[in-house]
Amino acid sequence: MTTTPTIPAEQPAATRRAGTGTTATRVLGIAMVVTMGWLVAFGLGFSPADRDQEDAVRILYVHVPTAWVAYLAFIVTAVGSAMYLFGKKHSLGFDRFAGASAEIGVVFMALTLVSGMLWGKLTWGVYWQWDARLTTTALLFVSYIGYLAVRGLGGSHQQRAKRSAVVGLLVVLEIPLVHFSVKMWRSLHQDASVLDSEGDVSMDGLMLFSLFVGVVAFTLWYAWILLHRTRVMAMEDMLDDHGLDRALDARRAEAEEQS
Amino acid sequence: MLGILALQDAGFILGGYAITFAAIGTYTWRVMSNGRKLAEQIDDSDKYWT
Amino acid sequence: MSRWQIARLVASKDLRIERRSRVLMNQVLPFAGVTMVMFAFALDASNVLERVAPGLVWLATLFSLLVLVQRSFAIESDDGALDALRVAGVDPVAIYWGKAFALAVQLAVLEVVLLIAAVLLYGADVPLGGIVLLATTLVTATCGLASVGTLYGGLTAGFTGRETLLPLLVLPVVAPVLIGATRAVESALGTGGVALSEGWPWIGLLSVFAVAFGAGGALAFGPLIEEAT
Numbered sequence: 001m002t003t004t005p006t007i008p009a010e011q012p013a014a015t016r017r018a019g020t021g022t023t024a025t026r027v028l029g030i031a032m033v034v035t036m037g038w039l040v041a042f043g044l045g046f047s048p049a050d051r052d053q054e055d056a057v058r059i060l061y062v063h064v065p066t067a068w069v070a071y072l073a074f075i076v077t078a079v080g081s082a083m084y085l086f087g088k089k090h091s092l093g094f095d096r097f098a099g100a101s102a103e104i105g106v107v108f109m110a111l112t113l114v115s116g117m118l119w120g121k122l123t124w125g126v127y128w129q130w131d132a133r134l135t136t137t138a139l140l141f142v143s144y145i146g147y148l149a150v151r152g153l154g155g156s157h158q159q160r161a162k163r164s165a166v167v168g169l170l171v172v173l174e175i176p177l178v179h180f181s182v183k184m185w186r187s188l189h190q191d192a193s194v195l196d197s198e199g200d201v202s203m204d205g206l207m208l209f210s211l212f213v214g215v216v217a218f219t220l221w222y223a224w225i226l227l228h229r230t231r232v233m234a235m236e237d238m239l240d241d242h243g244l245d246r247a248l249d250a251r252r253a254e255a256e257e258q259s
Numbered sequence: 260m261l262g263i264l265a266l267q268d269a270g271f272i273l274g275g276y277a278i279t280f281a282a283i284g285t286y287t288w289r290v291m292s293n294g295r296k297l298a299e300q301i302d303d304s305d306k307y308w309t
Numbered sequence: 310m311s312r313w314q315i316a317r318l319v320a321s322k323d324l325r326i327e328r329r330s331r332v333l334m335n336q337v338l339p340f341a342g343v344t345m346v347m348f349a350f351a352l353d354a355s356n357v358l359e360r361v362a363p364g365l366v367w368l369a370t371l372f373s374l375l376v377l378v379q380r381s382f383a384i385e386s387d388d389g390a391l392d393a394l395r396v397a398g399v400d401p402v403a404i405y406w407g408k409a410f411a412l413a414v415q416l417a418v419l420e421v422v423l424l425i426a427a428v429l430l431y432g433a434d435v436p437l438g439g440i441v442l443l444a445t446t447l448v449t450a451t452c453g454l455a456s457v458g459t460l461y462g463g464l465t466a467g468f469t470g471r472e473t474l475l476p477l478l479v480l481p482v483v484a485p486v487l488i489g490a491t492r493a494v495e496s497a498l499g500t501g502g503v504a505l506s507e508g509w510p511w512i513g514l515l516s517v518f519a520v521a522f523g524a525g526g527a528l529a530f531g532p533l534i535e536e537a538t
Contacts, residue, residue: 011303011304016299016301017309018295018299019298020291020294020295036280043276044276049267055266055267055272056267056268056271059272062276062279063275085532093307107286111278111279118271118272118275119275122268140481142481143481145477146474146477150474153470163533166464166529166532167464169529170529171482173521174481177485177514177521181489181514182484184488221287225290231306232290232294235297235300235301238301238305239300239301
């Protein structure tokens, strides 16, 4: 896939399609808005309060889905990184796809942490408790911020892609190591508690349905915004190259004038 | 609708949902407005989704 | 030349540079020592210090690791030595193994000194029965730290604005080593009444970490230094 735009531009500016939407994204977008509405309706309204946690369980309908989609996003980043690195053509499209997915994953991780802290304040009485899931999430959150920082190191697009792909795969390697070490660590401090730190209250009926709606809603948003963000990245790269080509053209024109 | 405020600890719960949707909304808005701005500078033939 | 021979050459080159410049001896060890003193100022209670001594030893190790890694690659960027090796077609896996080994040796020296400092400054106690566990912890943890350090050092070396990224990249990745090594040393020393037997599962974790990043690092090092710097 070429990223060098046509120079000079052939299409009059006014006729260019505005934005990054296509039929596919419009369909996804509508589905997303609808399920988000359902999430609010069921999460805050139709589903019942829990017997032990009471209404605090409603935060879980946001906290748990954001965690799952964050992990999904990072797996997608790893897959995109692998397809870039091991593919014959080293197509930059995979790199952009991986980068966009990581960006969105970081947003979800931040939301997981915030909602987890709010839930914790209600159920444990404290914002933070060094439980296995929150601690692992915090570490991975910082790791992926590092990944995004590596993407911003500069250089050519291929250099960025190669560096990011390697780091993207290494961080995925790190996930099980962090998960197990934190789990082993926290198991040393096990306190018996009615509400175990996972908050995995036995959910049934409407509660389970609300959770499911949350997963669907956030996954749809993830897919929708991923498509848009990747397209925006493609345009950013194009304009990057365009700037370089323009400069080369100008130098070439100068040289021809002088000769 | 006001029944929502009757939830126990409504502040935390509504706050949690509000922060979530605010963050999602902000990120969405930034991506889409960037998209609109950049899309007018590039020919449709160069865009791989058109 | 075999990969093994090249790695040995690179390692002995790095260690020879250290022996001549004495950066580890004159700069990093004092830095680590000062860190240990700073911990005492911050924590201010001798019973607390004794209880957390293993953790402080590994924290000081991690901070010093960052300095050692940057030093390890600074000697390459000066005079473009790494580029020369790369352009000459030297196997990057061999370079990785060589530099990681040299880094590991320096780290091991550092850790032993820090342990002695903990015994002297924090009143830590080293029972004879824990020596084997202690030594094993040192070896496995050091391998893991050296692997990660060399890898990310290669990534961030060279450009200004890149070296500042090293701590952010390295510290989350080595968190498992910090957790595991501290728990294992606590077992070895009997800190807080922890039994000796509880340390060995952590050795398992540290070993898996060392192998995973030793292998992953070797594979990743080539692509990472391949770009024109």
